[in-house]
Amino acid sequence: MTRHPRLWPAVTALVIMLIASPALAQSADKAGDDEAPQSWAVHGQATFVDQANAAFRSPYRGANSLDPAARGRETADVTLYAGARLWPGMEVWINPEIDQGFGLSDTLGVAGFPSGEAYKVGMARPYFRLQRLFVRQTIDLGGDSEKTEADLNQLGGSHTADRLVLTVGKFGVPDIFDTNAYAHDPRGDFLNWALIDVGTFDYAADAWGYTVGGAAEWYVGRWTLRGGVFNLSKVPNSEHLEYDFSQFQGIAEIEERHRWGGRPGKLKLTGFLSRGRMGAFDDAVALAQASGQPVDIVAVRRYRSRSGVSLNLEQEVADDLGVFARAGVAGGDVEPYEFADIDRTVSAGLSLKGARWGRKDDTFGLAAVVNDISSAHQRFLAAGGTGILVGDGRLPHAGAEQILEAYYDLKAIGPAHVSFDYQAVNHPAYNRDRGPLSIAAVRLHAQF
Structure with a gap:
């Protein structure tokens, strides 16, 4: 298995955070109390993921294929969350981050990629990124007063x-849109890209998942x-x-909150429209057939639109049990711009707290997702497109890509959690000739 020993500086940062976090958290808490809103706060997180795939059947492979040999990769990141209240209702937040590591096969080979902690770029040495820098203004319009809990990128108050x-x-589009209490955080729950967000949500982002907008x-x-x-990237899937805003995305979402059997739940309907230089799959195939050259989506890119819509449900069914489901569809005649090669998707799962076996701070999660592509998208890949x-x-x-994921998140020492994750992938990259695929991971995470 391929390993990257230079990841240990980032792992060292995680250990330092475990030691220092109680004092840091106490200092942050002093910025506010139960009666007055917080005026400032400092939080931090560190996450390390070691993920490996077993060898699998592969009669052939292409430029974007997952390596069929048994391979392992690691990722690590350390993030600082610093915020201040400028005036009533106004907060400013900054999130500098140090990242390091690679996804399996350099984050290629599976449409529902198995690690949300793996970016589309990777480096063996730690590198710095300013992932978020934003302001948030809350304007009260009436109704009952509700408490705002202090959290990452959120000051305590009301x-x-x-x-x-x-x-x-x-900031990240998923910071606001398509959120789900049970499947949305690769640092704490599911790892698969098509479970933490709906797979067809081709949201505006750079290669790290962040963009500029409002x-x-x-x-x-x-x-x-x-x-x-929001701004799209200059070139699809780029840094x-x-x-x-000459290439941009508009997003709209309506959320309904309800109680079912006395239990809270939410239903969200989300739609997006991207306007940018994108290629049509059939145009790329036709050009390759006429010219005798390899199929190339870049050669047929022009200014056009791509849209999508999705449903997102979360529902508490018991004090320690919640379920979720998502379904989405996006335009299948034009290439996805930023996120993943998915035109249709459906997923469902559950999240169970460990109180029933005396581990109330532990969590078990189980979910399944099915991803698929349009006939035009299929013709493009069959012709050799990437x-x-x-x-x-x-x-x-x-064939449709089928993924099952299960994880167990165990509360360890202080703020530290250790997670064990397993994913089974059938027809990776929509290919019945390759796979099935088994992927296991260990995740270390701490935050204050």
């Missing part, structure tokens, strides 16, 4: 039930209406963002 929240700057949230009773506009994550050079026997 707000009214009806309110308007405006966020502007650099969002508004209007809370009224049991409803919330969200909308936002550099557009700066003038996408954001997949491309085996050919696709004579296509």
Whole structure:
């Protein structure tokens, strides 16, 4: 298995955080109390993931294929969350981060990629990124007063039930849209990309998952209406963002909060529209056939649109048990711009706390997801095309990608958690000729 010993500086940072976090957390708590809103806060997190795949059947492979040999990769990141209240309702946050490591096969080979902690870029040495720098203004509009718990990128205080929240700057679209209490955090719950977000949500982002833009949230009773506009990257799936919204994405979401059997739940409907230079799959195949050259999506890119819509459900069914489900569809005639090679998806799962076996701070999660692509997308891959994550050079026997993931998150010492994760992937990259695939991971995580 391939290993990267230079990851140990990042692991050392995680250990330091475990030692220092009680004192740091206490200092942050002093910024506010139960009566007054916090005026400032400092939080931190460190995560290390060691993930490996077993050898699997592979009669052939292409440029974007997962290596069929048994391989292992590691990722690590350390993030600082520093925030301050500038005036009533106004917060500013900055999140500098140190990242290191690689995803399996350099984050290629599976449309529902198995680690949300693996970016589309990787480095053996630690490197610095400013992932978030944004301001948030909350405007109270009336209703009952509700407590705001201190958290990462959130100061403790209060707000009214009806309110308007405006966020502007650099942050992640999933910070606001398509959130889910049981499947949304690769540092604490599921790892698979198509479980932590709906797989068809081709949200605006650089190669690390962040963008520049603004969002508004209007809370009224049991409803919330969200909308936002964000910069796409300059080139699909790239490291550099557009700066003038000449290539952009608009997102709208409506959330309904309810109680079922006396238990809280949420249902979200999310839609996006991207406008940028994208290629149509059939155009790329036709050009390759006419020219005799390899199929190339870059050669047929022009300014056009791609849209998608998804449903997202979370529901508490017992004090220690919650379930979730997502389903989405996106335009299958045009290449995905940022996220993953998925045109249709459906997923469902559960999250169970460990109180039943005397481990109330532990969590067991189990979920399944099925991803698929359009016929045009299938023809493109069969002709030798490559996408954001997949491309085996050919696709004579296509099939829906099927993924099962289970994890157990164990509370260890202080703020530290250790997770054990297993994923089974059938038809990776929509290819019946390769796989099935088994992937195991160990995750270390701490935050204050």
